[in-house]
Amino acid sequence: MAKNRNDDFVTEITPKSTDFSRWYTDVVRRAELADYSPVKGCMVIRPYGYALWENARDLLDARIKATGHTNAYFPLFIPESLLKKEAEHVEGFAPEVAWVTHGGDNELEERLAVRPTSEAIICSMYSKWVQSWRDLPILINQWGNVVRWEKVTRFFLRTTEFLWQEGHTAHATAEEAQEETLKMIGVYRDFLEEDLGIPVVTGIKTEKEKFAGAARTYAVEALMSDGRALQAGTSHNLGQNFAKAFDIQFEDQNQEIQYAWSTSWGMTTRTIGALVMTHGDDNGLRLPPRVAPYHVVIVPIKAGNYEEEVLPAARRLEDLLRTAGLRVHLDDRAEYTPGWKYNEWEMRGVPLRAEIGPRDVKNEQTVLVRRDTRDKTFVPIAHVPGAAATLLDDIQTSMLATARQFMESNTHPVEDFDAFSEVMSGTRGFLKANWCGDRELEVEIQQKTSATIRCLLPDEEPTGPCFYSGKPAKHVAIFAKAY
RNA sequence: CGGGGCGUGGCGCAGCUUGGUAGCGCGCUUGACUGGGGGUCAAGAGGUCGGAGGUUCAAAUCCUCUCGCCCCGACCA
Numbered sequence: 098m099a100k101n102r103n104d105d106f107v108t109e110i111t112p113k114s115t116d117f118s119r120w121y122t123d124v125v126r127r128a129e130l131a132d133y134s135p136v137k138g139c140m141v142i143r144p145y146g147y148a149l150w151e152n153a154r155d156l157l158d159a160r161i162k163a164t165g166h167t168n169a170y171f172p173l174f175i176p177e178s179l180l181k182k183e184a185e186h187v188e189g190f191a192p193e194v195a196w197v198t199h200g201g202d203n204e205l206e207e208r209l210a211v212r213p214t215s216e217a218i219i220c221s222m223y224s225k226w227v228q229s230w231r232d233l234p235i236l237i238n239q240w241g242n243v244v245r246w247e248k249v250t251r252f253f254l255r256t257t258e259f260l261w262q263e264g265h266t267a268h269a270t271a272e273e274a275q276e277e278t279l280k281m282i283g284v285y286r287d288f289l290e291e292d293l294g295i296p297v298v299t300g301i302k303t304e305k306e307k308f309a310g311a312a313r314t315y316a317v318e319a320l321m322s323d324g325r326a327l328q329a330g331t332s333h334n335l336g337q338n339f340a341k342a343f344d345i346q347f348e349d350q351n352q353e354i355q356y357a358w359s360t361s362w363g364m365t366t367r368t369i370g371a372l373v374m375t376h377g378d379d380n381g382l383r384l385p386p387r388v389a390p391y392h393v394v395i396v397p398i399k400a401g402n403y404e405e406e407v408l409p410a411a412r413r414l415e416d417l418l419r420t421a422g423l424r425v426h427l428d429d430r431a432e433y434t435p436g437w438k439y440n441e442w443e444m445r446g447v448p449l450r451a452e453i454g455p456r457d458v459k460n461e462q463t464v465l466v467r468r469d470t471r472d473k474t475f476v477p478i479a480h481v482p483g484a485a486a487t488l489l490d491d492i493q494t495s496m497l498a499t500a501r502q503f504m505e506s507n508t509h510p511v512e513d514f515d516a517f518s519e520v521m522s523g524t525r526g527f528l529k530a531n532w533c534g535d536r537e538l539e540v541e542i543q544q545k546t547s548a549t550i551r552c553l554l555p556d557e558e559p560t561g562p563c564f565y566s567g568k569p570a571k572h573v574a575i576f577a578k579a580y
Numbered sequence: 581c582g583g584g585g586c587g588u589g590g591c592g593c594a595g596c597u598u599g600g601u602a603g604c605g606c607g608c609u610u611g612a613c614u615g616g617g618g619g620u621c622a623a624g625a626g627g628u629c630g631g632a633g634g635u636u637c638a639a640a641u642c643c644u645c646u647c648g649c650c651c652c653g654a655c656c657a
Contacts, residue, residue: 109592109606118651126591133649193656214657247656248581250649255656328657365657399615436617443617454616464616547653580657 110444112379117323124373125252128382128445138250138257142366145445148390150260150369154240156292156387157262157364160284166236166264171218173241174209179217183342186216189309193245195257211244216310216335216361219265220343227357230269230349234277238264253370254327254580261365267345267357271336274358278334281362282315285330293368294385294493295319295375296501297329298508298527298575300552305536308361312336318551318575320504321374324525326551326577329371332362370580375500382446383468385496386489391426393418393485394447396438398454399431410458414451414481421482423489443468448492449485467492469499508575514565517576521546527577529554531570533563548576 109127111119125131130146142150158168174197181187190213197209212218223235240262247255264281268274282299289295297317307314311333319329339345340356349355376383386392395418397403397411411427418425426447428438435452442450452464463481465474469492476484507526511517520528528548542565543549552575559570 116651122650137648189656243657245656248654249651249656259657261657331657363657367657396616403615431615434615434617434619436615436619438618439616440618452616456616 110379110381113322113377120377120379121370121374122252124377124381124444130369130373130382131252136257138247140250140252140256142260145390146369149372149384149388150366152388152390153293153368153372154262157284157288158238158240160288161238161262161264164280164284166238166266168240169237170239170241171215171222173212175212175215175218177208177210179221180210182217182221183310183339185338186310186342190214190245193247195244195246212241213243213245214361214363215239215241215243215263216265216339217343220267220339220345220359223265223267223357223359224344224346227267227345227347230347230355232347233267233269233357234273235267236264236277237266238262251370253366253373259366261363263361263363265359265361267340267359269347269349269355269357271358274336274360275334278313278315278332278360278362281360282317282330282332285317285332285362285364288364289317289319289329289368289371290497292385292387293372293375294496294500295329295368295371296497296504298504298552298554300554300575302331302552303534303536303539303550303574305539306550308333310335310338311361312338316552318527318577319371319375320507320527320577321371321580322377322503323374324507324578325580326527326575327367327371327374327580328551329368330362330364333360335359335361376496377446380440381444383496384446384448386448386493389446389448390424391447392423392489393425393449393451394438394442395425395427395451395453396435396442397427397429398435398452398457401455402458403455406458407453407455410478411453414453414463414478417478417482418451418485421486423482423485439466449488451481451485469496512561512564517542517548517564518546521548521578525578527551527575529573529575530564531559531561532572532574533566533568534571535563535566535568538565542576547578549579551575551577551579 110123113120129143131140131142134141194213195211198205226232242258242260244258246257250256266277268277286297286299289297297319299317302314302316313334315332316328317330319327321327337356337358339359345357346354347357373382395411395415397407408429415425415427448468450466457463461478462475463478465476465488467488508529509520509526510529517528539550553572557573559573562568563570
């Protein structure tokens, strides 16, 4: 029942259909997730945005620990000589590394890279820690920040400094390392789908797209509501590349010296951007309950016997919900009207709103309103915790279902380049096609359509010749225009 | 790094073509009345127009240089 939308309000957020980029920026700023900073390329994550990140981080951290990993912390700086040890790795990251050249007024003998990723520093430590097969596997994760000197800034999606976790493991066998790589891409998939409500496609990166220094890169790719793909997490099987470069050796059970097999995997604050672009609408954010800073916002209606009855009732409701383990916020600000608050909290994506006024106090009830559907339910106070929990579960499930339906209906099987081009110049989305695997043609397609191969689907067999070259296909590939 | 655009109270903008000493909306402050989908009225505060130089009696406006930001592309998570 949301018809009388105020024009002034609507103009604060550019409609998605008018200009998706502006819509995204407007939502991020108006919802107070982030703000520009005086530092070029760097953003400030504001308390509301950071609360969102903390919730997401905690859920992912629990999943990482549940799969046997422990957290540690390695230095922010990496000596140049260390970074240069793995050739492909340096080459891949060189253009975007920030260098520290001075300590105070003194020029350093060896400059220090501000980590763009930590393989080098971590692997150099692993080489000290690993001597025997008994020292393996090493299963370590780190939460931290990294710096990549990108040219362009977009909130959460591309900033010079960003927050992430990076897992680094070392194993005795190739099989174990491969198993780990797959296990972690699965952890990302589950986290994104179950906790963030973001459906993904899981697959393997092509040689062109894989991580610098990796033997094989797996990725989870999400489809944003403007039809562009966003890489939401990667897991790399590094083979023995880094073990050889950093000398991670051990003596096995047959008393032979072996190089270890390593993996690395990461997920960043970019997922917050994915969250906004997957679920947001023209009224602002929509947050999945599991990560929402507030599950429920209580709006007391200031009327009649407000101070004596309504506000105390609202406070009791707050206690009741908090005791039930929900994250609750009571918005008792006197300076705003209820209608203003409804819009404000919808804009900020709070999944459930509880309204309580004189009529509700009299009837010992509250009104629960869903952000996703705007459905209203009158609930007796005593039943509120249970009813809220049920609604939140339902919101979580239905947000994923809605997003999945969008992804599926925007995944287009194409059999020839004409069909491919037509989709790319229209609604875009994921294009699913048989692929010959020729790297040069991959570049050619990108130049013509700006679409890249997001991933190859490992579990699917080609159903015909390559859509582009007509040659025998080796893979089924997902193409898309990427963020 | 290539192409485009923008810098004017906290935010969003107008004014610039045709120079005359800055205005609107929102927000903010105080008070009163209000309050179930962004309330009403009244009284206020707040800007040397991104920066530097030049032209002129006079520059937000014209000229030169410079800095910053945003969007698209390329690169990336």
